[in-house]
Amino acid sequence: xxxxxxxxxNINMLGIREKNIYGTxxxxxxxxxxxxxxxxxxxxxxxxxxxxxxxxxxAIQAAYGKADGIVINPAAYTHTSVAxxxxxxxxxxxxxEVHISDxxxxxxxxxxxxxxxxxxxxxxxxxxxxxKEAMEFLTENYGTR
Ligand code: CA2
Numbered sequence: 001x002x003x004x005x006x007x008x009x010n011i012n013m014l015g016i017r018e019k020n021i022y023g024t025x026x027x028x029x030x031x032x033x034x035x036x037x038x039x040x041x042x043x044x045x046x047x048x049x050x051x052x053x054x055x056x057x058x059a060i061q062a063a064y065g066k067a068d069g070i071v072i073n074p075a076a077y078t079h080t081s082v083a084x085x086x087x088x089x090x091x092x093x094x095x096x097e098v099h100i101s102d103x104x105x106x107x108x109x110x111x112x113x114x115x116x117x118x119x120x121x122x123x124x125x126x127x128x129x130x131x132k133e134a135m136e137f138l139t140e141n142y143g144t145r
Contacts, residue, residue, distance in 0.1 A: 001043045001143050003135055004067040004093075005034055006059060008075030009051040014100075021101050023127055030128055037132040041139050053077055053084065060087040069138035070095040071131055078103070078113050088118045094142045096134035099124040 007027070015026035025033075031047055038045035046067075048059040056077065063070060070093050074084050078099070088095050095118060102125030103110040116122055121137050123130035 001068045001139060002066065003038065003043050003045050003069045003071060003138055004059075004063045005045060005047050005131065006056060006070060006072040006074070007047070007049040008056060008073060008077045011073060011075050012049050012051070023100070025128065030131070033128045034131050034135070037135055041135055043135060043139055043143075045135075053081055056081075057083050057087040060084070060091055063093060064091040067093055069093060069135075069142055071098055071134040071138070072096070072115065072119075073098045073100070073131075074115055078115060079109055081114055085114045085118055088115060094138060095119050096137055097122040098130040098134050100127055100130065101125060 012027045014022050014030060015024050027049065034045055034047070050056050050059070056074065060070070070088070072095055074081060077084055097113065097115050097119040104124065113122070121134065123133045126133060
């Protein structure tokens with residue numbers, strides 16, 4: 001199974017500020033964590049991170065016919081982007097939404113998620129572990145692809 005992990009704006013800045021919310025580990029640490037999880041689960045993993053909405057749409061479109069599952073943390077675009085929702089619908093690849101923090105317990109605007117309408121599951125508030133849980137879910141439910 002091939003899983004694409006997509007991270008949105010400022011995820012590349014993890015570990016630098018707001019450590020009380022997002023922890024002390026960096027984006028590089030996240031990649032290593034996901035690579036280890038992928039090896040354990042026996043899946044192929046690739047990564048994409050961008051601070052630009054259109055670039056994320058392009059990456060989702062490029063996954064068409066290539067990835068069997070997507071794990072996405074759209075970061076701030078979670079709460080604003082119809083374009084990312086539409087791209088996910090267009091490629092029709094099973095997708096799990098992940099948030100490092102528990103967005104249901106923060107600012108009101110973070111409770112809104114446009115991508116959730118399409119996603120088969122949402123994991124929030126579990127730190128990097130949420131990405132592993134998302135990969136496990138895709139493997140268990142869509143792993144024969
Ligand atoms: O909890 C999450 O994973 C979020 O998707 C992270 C986003 C935030 O906008 C979402 O509401 C929830 C933020 C990504 C990282 O932002 C940083 C901010 C300061 C320092 C480093 C990273």
